[in-house]
């Protein structure tokens with residue numbers, strides 16, 4: 101059920117761990133987030149670039165992780181893509197007596213903490229459709245009078261409505 105080349109979890113080998121540290125990078129299947137519903141959906145892998153250091157029984161990871169999601173704006177219900185990017189995170193875990201460290205859950209939590217609980221499409225740089233349509237003064241005009249006064253670019257509130265995704 102897993103894609104070839106895509107890991108299901110993030111595993112760091114601890115045996116013969118190099119004293120100078122270990123650089124680990126890769127991608128783990130976004131299914132690990134367990135997020136797949138209308139309001140929020142994982143659409144890409146967990147991408148990680150981490151420097152691992154082993155201090156006796158403590159594994160310390162420092163580096164960057166990111167993951168892409170499709171969220172639904174809490175206000176206009178439009179879906180938009182949003183990438184959680186975390187740079188310079190530091191995680192430590194107790195690895196006493198372990199041959200490998202599974203840090204999937206630690207990385208997963210870091211990402212999920214950054215996901216907005218009530219997403220607004222502004223966070224991805226979009227202008228919220230709700231602001232466009234409800235606050236747009238052009239709605240006060242008689243739509244029939246717009247036929248002759250349309251601008252050359254054809255931009256009107258009705259065009260904006262056509263762009264509204266119907267999914």
Ligand SMILES: [Zn+2]
Pocket residue numbers: 173174175176177178220221222227228229230
């Ligand atoms: Zn919105």
